Amino acid sequence: MAMIDLTRGLRSHPVRPPASGIARRRSFWERIHLDxxxxxxxxxxxxxxxxxxxxxxxxxxxxxxxxxxxxxxxxxxxxxxxxFTPATFQRWAFPAYLAGVLMLVAVELIGDMGMGAQRWLVIPGVIRFQPSELMKLAMPMMVASYLCRRELPPRVRDLAVCGLLIGLPVVLIAKQPDLGTSLLVATAGVFVVLLAGLTWRFIAILALLATAALPLLWMNLHxxxxxxxxxxxxxxxxxxxxxxxxxxxxxxxxxxxxxxxxxxxxxxxxxxxxxxxxxxxxxxxxxxxxxxxxxxxxxxxxxxxxxxxxxxxxxxxxxxxxxxxxxxxxxxxxxxxxxxxxxxxxxxxxxxxxxxxxxxxxxxxxxxxxxxxxxxxxxxxxxxxx
Structure with a gap:
């Protein structure tokens, strides 16, 4: 039995399934995979x-x-x-990211206008939606999928690749313009990089570079x-x-x-x-x-x-x-x-x-x-x- 193999000192005692109502409720939540x-x-x-x-x-x-x-x-x-299992989300990471980027490009070309911004795609008679919302999940999935296959903490080359993965959709979203969503998408990707184990010295260097780039950001704001x-x-x-x-x-x-x-x-x-x-x-x-x-x-x-x-x-x-x-x-x-x-x-x-x-x-x-x-x-x- 798996429980006996994984538990020390219980080989001489039978393992009985708990019969309490609490245990039944826990098994129910486990079956539907909700916390x-x-x-x-x-x-x-x-x-x-x-x-x-x-x-x-x-x-x-x-x-x-x-x-x-x-x-x-x-x-x-x-x-x-x-x-779905985490392995499924890892397999979906690249297709979801690619689909999100392609839809952002479509927004730039044929997107629907609203409140002075071009942020929506419309399927006539079906749905009107913002592809930028997809990137709030596709972005961290893609960056996490890339980094988990590399040595951690990430090397400079891997950080450069992550920068490109984050920067492409962020620029497309900022052009809509949608500064709030672009910042949230960038934040989702940056958090993955930070959680991958960057040293404080490297974080300080990145913070200084970001501060130095503020004048350039200001010039490109609407x-x-x-x-x-x-x-x-x-x-x-x-x-x-x-x-x-x-x-x-x-x-x-x-x-x-x-x-x-x-x-x-x-x-x-x-x-x-x-x-x-x-x-x-x-x-x-x-x-x-x-x-x-x-x-x-x-x-x-x-x-x-x-x-x-x-x-x-x-x-x-x-x-x-x-x-x-x-x-x-x-x-x-x-x-x-x-x-x-x-x-x-x-x-x-x-x-x-x-x-x-x-x-x-x-x-x-x-x-x-x-x-x-x-x-x-x-x-x-x-x-x-x-």
Missing amino acids: PWLLGMLLLLMLAGLVVLYSASGQHLQVPIAQGVRFGVALTVMLVLAQ NYQRQRVLTFLDPNSDPLGSGWNIIQSTTAIGSGGLLGKGWLQGTQSQLEFLPERHTDFIVAVLGEEFGLVGMLAFLMLYLVIVMRGIVMAGGAQNTFGRLLAGSIILTFFIYVFVNVGMVSGILPVVGVPLPLVSFGGTSSVTLMAGFGILMAIHTHRRLLPR
Whole structure:
């Protein structure tokens, strides 16, 4: 019996399967390849998000209903992806990456325009989607698949290849233009490289090179992107124009105080002073209506999800799994950090939604797909001989 072979000191005793209800529940979760703790926290976050979204949408019930339907699709995608083994994702890495790059090129050539940007592909009568969302998963899969076949920590040549793998789709996404998504895609790839074991000295050198490249980046930004940075530095320079969003956002958060004004009682949001209140700036609604206590409760829930994800990533049994799982959960953390930072005025506005709270379908499906991959890596582990 496998348990006897793997356990010391039990050869003289029969191994009896536990009969408790807890054991049966654990075997059920193992059979469907889901982690009950992570799943429970994600469902709690979704439910709380729908409550906030109902208020942020001006109490229009169809908005949280539509979001709930999208959550159902996202959970289905998560469940399906959790059934595959890590080896399957490693085989998919290059085809997914190549398909993503080709679709980004198609966006550049024949993409659909919307809100001043060319970011979407349209299959008439079927779907309208952003290929850049695919790269949030295809990127770390590709970089992890490449590095796990090389000697670690990576050598300079391997780092150069990773730089090309990351840089190509990031440039294509930035040209759409979509600075927020391009930064998230780049972050997902960079996290894989960092987790591969770079020394602190090498990280410091890369940081210095990135700092030196900032003037070049500034020259290649669009005018509205430059204005966002200038507005971040001094929102009051144009209080009725580019500074309006961040001024109203910080006003809403500050007016909530310790306990908030109460659900559905926010003035900045309900009287429509706050723009994009059901998407990028939904944190301001949360802060105004639930106060500091409510915001801390949400942040604690996010922190617990991240910590659980880190534990699951640390338990992966091969290099590919550890690199990919670590990148997925750390990128999720960056989502939260950037959104809260930009809404509270400590980061420039880059259009990053609050995960599983802001209204949006594509981002929710992408996030839950990532958690499905994370659960697949965690639940498909095999007992190793001592």
